[in-house]
Amino acid sequence: MSNINRVIQSGYFNDTLRQWQCQNTHITSLNLIDEPDVKEEITSMPGVYRQGLNHVKSMLDPVVESGLKSLLIFGVINKLPKDQYGTHADSLENPVIQALPLLKNWYPELTIACDVCLCPYTSDGHCGIIENQLIDNGKSINRLGEIALSYALAGADIVAPSCMMDGHVTAIKQSLMKGNLLSRVSVLSYSAKFCSVFYGPFRDAANCAPSFSNRSSYQIPVGSSSIAERVVDRDVSESCDMTMVKPGIMYLDIVRKIKDKHPNIPLFIYQVSGEYAMLYHAVQAGVVTLKEGLLEILRSMRRAGGDVIITYYTPEILKWLKEVSPL
Numbered sequence: 001m002s003n004i005n006r007v008i009q010s011g012y013f014n015d016t017l018r019q020w021q022c023q024n025t026h027i028t029s030l031n032l033i034d035e036p037d038v039k040e041e042i043t044s045m046p047g048v049y050r051q052g053l054n055h056v057k058s059m060l061d062p063v064v065e066s067g068l069k070s071l072l073i074f075g076v077i078n079k080l081p082k083d084q085y086g087t088h089a090d091s092l093e094n095p096v097i098q099a100l101p102l103l104k105n106w107y108p109e110l111t112i113a114c115d116v117c118l119c120p121y122t123s124d125g126h127c128g129i130i131e132n133q134l135i136d137n138g139k140s141i142n143r144l145g146e147i148a149l150s151y152a153l154a155g156a157d158i159v160a161p162s163c164m165m166d167g168h169v170t171a172i173k174q175s176l177m178k179g180n181l182l183s184r185v186s187v188l189s190y191s192a193k194f195c196s197v198f199y200g201p202f203r204d205a206a207n208c209a210p211s212f213s214n215r216s217s218y219q220i221p222v223g224s225s226s227i228a229e230r231v232v233d234r235d236v237s238e239s240c241d242m243t244m245v246k247p248g249i250m251y252l253d254i255v256r257k258i259k260d261k262h263p264n265i266p267l268f269i270y271q272v273s274g275e276y277a278m279l280y281h282a283v284q285a286g287v288v289t290l291k292e293g294l295l296e297i298l299r300s301m302r303r304a305g306g307d308v309i310i311t312y313y314t315p316e317i318l319k320w321l322k323e324v325s326p327l
């Protein structure tokens, strides 16, 4: 591992990646990329769409215009077949592989992160490879390494494993090293990912709910702070470039602990689909206004120690950032 314990060259020639290392606040947008002609509003997340390549540009143009610096993309497939190994996670027909060169061409300044996971592509909907009803950790991380390398080769600036498999950072870094991509591509690990019910709307949208059991054998039990600390320690020791706590609002105690323990690793907070939906419905019911409610949440995330916030509300936030004091 020592040969990939590199700090300065892990993709930091990209301006946005360098700024994150300086601990500036950034807001990152999320996009679900579907097969080319699809444009479908997600029922449980009004205002958020799954869309294919034929629609992405018209949606992103105004957001980039209003200052978007980075984007996290997820692939969704409907017609392509799913199997045990998630073959279409990195096939030439995969929507992320197809979108990356176009996005890079349309928006050369945009930093693009790709979610790396198997669940949208496996027939059982699990995040790793299942053998005899159990996750096979070794096979899973090898496969995730291959997928990350394919996204990196297609143009991703960041690969972001969200699978919660042990050793995923090492497997991905080694794979990037083989492709000679370590100096261009950073690894953002979804290190502290809790086994949350607030992922429900996303699972509907990405059509990736597990077909049996749940994800509790690899995601963190809601009440555990010690596992969250240990998985972040593990990922930091494996040289991840950035780490994450997910979901956001219910786990700000974990954010503070991780920030205190690893002040030098940029810490991301992922405001998940259920958090989006909760706030959306609170606004509909007249409980708070979107702007006031969301700014309070974002400021609380900053106070807790989050450096970068990933949220489906980015297009709205970018409009306000011009008028409100910095987060």
Ligand code: PBG
Pocket: 115, 117, 118, 119, 127, 162, 163, 198, 199, 200, 201, 202, 203, 215, 271, 272, 273, 274
């Ligand atoms: C799984 C993955 C999930 C999300 C992103 N990647 C959910 C899960 O574990 O089922 C959730 C995102 C959200 O709720 O916004 N690889």
